[in-house]
Structures are given as C-alpha cells and as structure tokens.
Amino acid sequence: MTDFQTAQLTRLSLTGFRNHATLSLTLSARLVALVGPNGAGKTNILEAISFLTAGRGLRRATLSDIADRQGDGSWSVAATVLLDGMETKIGTGLAPGTSGRKVRIDGEDVRGSESLLDYMRVLWLVPAMDGLFTGPASDRRRFLDRLTLALDPAHGRRVSDFENALRQRNRLLDQGGSDAFLGALEQQVAELGTAVSIARGETVGLLGRMIFEQAEQDLPFPHAALALEGAFEAETLGLGASDREDAFRRMLRDGRPRDRAAGRTLSGPHLSDLKVLHAAKAMPAGQSSTGEQKALLIGLVLAHADLTSKVSGMTPVLLLDEVAAHLDPDRRAALFSRLQSLGGQVFMTGTDEALFEALPPAAEMFEIRDRQSRLIRAASGS
Incomplete structure (x- = not known):
C-alpha cells in the first residue's frame, strides 16, 4: 500500500451534530473501534465522518434533520487530515437559516463537496445495507453510484444533472411542451444518461476484475460476480458513446x-x-442465506476499497457500523487482519468490547456514552 496516498484523521470535532452537542476525538491509530450502548451516538460519529467527502452522507438525511434538537439548527464537522505527512483542516456544516451545507478547507470556503475528494475518499457499510440484494433496484443503483463516485469524482454531479433533466422532461411532457423544446431537452438527457451508464459499466468491469484477481487468495469472504443489466444496456450493447447517445435520443x-x-x-x-x-454457487445474492449476503457485501466493499486505492491513488477511509456482531470469532479475526492489510484508516462500531478482542495492538478503542467519549484502549506498536 505504500504506493498510495493514505488519508488519516488525527482529530475529529462535532458540534450540534445529532445527539452530540460537542464531541472531540484525538486519533492516533488506523484501526479505531467505537463501543457503547445502543443510542449512544456511535453511528452518528460515522455519519459525521461520511460528510467529510462528497455526497449526502451515509444516511442520506435532510441537512436540517441532522442538527441537535437542543441547538439552533446548525451543525458542523471539522477534522484534521494527515495526507502523506501534510496536515489539512477540512470541515463542513449547516449554518442557521440556510439550506445548503458549507465546505471549508484550511479555513477557506470552497464551492461544492467534490473538493473534499482531494483529501479523503470515504466508503461505508451500515446495517441499512443488509437488504441491498433483496431490496428495490433503486437501492442498488444508488450503491453503484457511490462506488463509482469514489473512483470518478465527477460522477455525483453527472447523476444529479441527469436526474434533474429527466424531471424536466417529465414535466414538459405533462404540460404539452413543444417538439422543439422536448428535442433539445432529450438531447441533454441522452448525453447525460449515456455518460452515467458508461461510468457505471466501467466501475462494474473494474470491480469484477479486482474480485476475480482476489479469488485465488485465501480471503475470508465469498466472491461476487457482477453485471449491470437493463433494457438500455441490452439495446445499446456494443455501441460507442456517440451511437449510444443517438439510440437513447431515439x-x-x-x-x-x-x-x-x-x-x-x-x-x-x-x-x-x-x-x-x-x-x-452461481446463485443470485438475493437468494443466498442472510449470513452469506452479509459476507458477500463485506467482500464487495473490501474489494472496492482495494480498487479505490488502485484507481484514485488514495487509500479510502472505511466506516463499518456494527459489522463485527454478525461474524463468528474466526471470521471476525480474519476481517481485522484484512482491514489492517488495506493500509487505510477504519472506524468500526459495536456494543461490546469483546467484539474487538482480536484487533491488532496498533488499534485503539473509544467508549461512547452519555454524549461523551473516553479512550479505553490506546494504540501500541503503531
């Protein structure tokens, strides 16, 4: 992993974020466990970290709903990031009476959260994703778009523009818009939609090859086979970008x-x-057992972390919420070993310290309780 840039949070501060009026963590390890009772705010800390990159955070929450109900409606997340020996202060949040979140880098306001991708790539696995393989296709598209965003920083804006153009077309159709207006808008829809489809297809292809390369390794999680399917992909199979745009426009x-x-x-x-x-097993993931689905999802996220490092040149930060509770002790130990080999920083949550007994000595653990944090295991040998 020495060929890749490695982003590491050394300090994290939350203000007015969910149940944390104020919370600060000083971090020295790459593997970090957050333990404490349900409702203590462990997942809220992971969500705060997820806002230190582009996108809507791991819960896709409305910005105003994130603010501490006892506060003034504002919230902020600030961090010091060590990237190849250089410290950068990044932050984001919502000011009172506003609707869009602000982003700052070294004290300067920047436009758009995409700028944060220069300092951190953040990936996550949360319990809400456990139904990914059996839920609606929209959940899997959103999951794939997030995977693609980690590889291609322009993808988030591309998807947003495509969805907005689709809404405009639907509105024009409902209002009886002219052929000229519809034609111009459909050209935009075709260009954006084709670009979105190509980017998704490239991610699926790259990730599939990464998983295939890892299949010969003795990894503790089953391997997935991936495909991007749909009527659009079937009808434009084998066409170049320009021809796909023309076909979509027709x-x-x-x-x-x-x-x-x-x-x-x-x-x-x-x-x-x-x-x-x-x-x-050549079996659809949605037909696999609950345990197999969880293991497939973990393996998929870990393979994507490797791919993100390879494509972006930056080792991602991983957020794993309640992941250890669903694994037996042997697989749990194998997971921690695999996470250490990734070389990036990993934040994990759990209700019981015993879930993290197999963590390597260089890991550290914090107890989150009563809106406060306490270091209960310091890193050694790091």
Whole structure:
C-alpha cells in the first residue's frame, strides 16, 4: 500500500451534530473501534465522518434533520487530515437559516463537496445495507453510484444533472411542451444518461476484475460476480458513446406518447440494475442465506476499497457500523487482519468490547456514552 496516498484523521470535532452537542476525538491509530450502548451516538460519529467527502452522507438525511434538537439548527464537522505527512483542516456544516451545507478547507470556503475528494475518499457499510440484494433496484443503483463516485469524482454531479433533466422532461411532457423544446431537452438527457451508464459499466468491469484477481487468495469472504443489466444496456450493447447517445435520443423521441401516459420516462439507465451473484454457487445474492449476503457485501466493499486505492491513488477511509456482531470469532479475526492489510484508516462500531478482542495492538478503542467519549484502549506498536 505504500504506493498510495493514505488519508488519516488525527482529530475529529462535532458540534450540534445529532445527539452530540460537542464531541472531540484525538486519533492516533488506523484501526479505531467505537463501543457503547445502543443510542449512544456511535453511528452518528460515522455519519459525521461520511460528510467529510462528497455526497449526502451515509444516511442520506435532510441537512436540517441532522442538527441537535437542543441547538439552533446548525451543525458542523471539522477534522484534521494527515495526507502523506501534510496536515489539512477540512470541515463542513449547516449554518442557521440556510439550506445548503458549507465546505471549508484550511479555513477557506470552497464551492461544492467534490473538493473534499482531494483529501479523503470515504466508503461505508451500515446495517441499512443488509437488504441491498433483496431490496428495490433503486437501492442498488444508488450503491453503484457511490462506488463509482469514489473512483470518478465527477460522477455525483453527472447523476444529479441527469436526474434533474429527466424531471424536466417529465414535466414538459405533462404540460404539452413543444417538439422543439422536448428535442433539445432529450438531447441533454441522452448525453447525460449515456455518460452515467458508461461510468457505471466501467466501475462494474473494474470491480469484477479486482474480485476475480482476489479469488485465488485465501480471503475470508465469498466472491461476487457482477453485471449491470437493463433494457438500455441490452439495446445499446456494443455501441460507442456517440451511437449510444443517438439510440437513447431515439428511444426518448419515440416513447413520448407512452411516457406522457405513464407520467414518467420508461426507457433509460435510470431503470438499470446491479446484478450480484454468489460466484462459487452461481446463485443470485438475493437468494443466498442472510449470513452469506452479509459476507458477500463485506467482500464487495473490501474489494472496492482495494480498487479505490488502485484507481484514485488514495487509500479510502472505511466506516463499518456494527459489522463485527454478525461474524463468528474466526471470521471476525480474519476481517481485522484484512482491514489492517488495506493500509487505510477504519472506524468500526459495536456494543461490546469483546467484539474487538482480536484487533491488532496498533488499534485503539473509544467508549461512547452519555454524549461523551473516553479512550479505553490506546494504540501500541503503531
């Protein structure tokens, strides 16, 4: 991992964030465990870290809902990040009476959260994702888009612009917009949608190859086989970007009567799905056991962490919420060993210190209780 930049949080401060009026952590280890009772705010700390990169955070919450209910409606997350020996202070938050979050880097306001990707790539695995393989396709598209964003910082804006253009087209169809206006808007939809589909396909291809390369290693988690599927991908298979745009534009033009009747656009990559198989069993992940699904998801996230390092040149920060509780002791120890080998910083939560007995000596542990933090195990040999 020495070929990659490694971002490490050395200090984290929360103000007015969820149940934390104020909270500060001084961090020295790459493996960090947060333990404490349910409701103490451990996941809230992970969510705060997830806002130190581009996107809407691990809960995709409305910004105003994040603020401590006992405060003035504002919240902030500030951190000191050590990136290859250079310290940078980054922060984000919501000011009272505003609707968009602000981002600061070394005390200077910057436009958009995409700038944070220069300092940190953050990936996460939370219990809400346990139903990923059995839930709606929209959840898997969102998951794939987040994987893609870690590799391609422009992808988040691309998806947002595509979804906005789709909404405008649907509105124009409902209002009886002219062919000229619809044609111009459909050209934009086709360009953006094709770019989104290509980026997703590249991520699936790269991740699939990374998983295949790791299949020969003795890793503790099953391997997944991935595919991006949908009518749009099937109809444009083998076409170059320009031809795919033209094909999508024709689909939109020819589908106007049907889309107008349905009140939505019925063709395009906004309906595609990420298909996941348990490779060893050639079985859809959604038909695997609950334990196998969890193990597949962990393996997928770990492979993506390796891919993110390889593509971006930066080892990501991992947020793993309640991940150890679902594993037997042997697999738990194997997970900690695997996390250490990734070389990046990892934050894990759990209700019981015993879940983290197999952590290496260089790890540290904090107890989160009564809106306060306490170091209960210092790192050694780091």
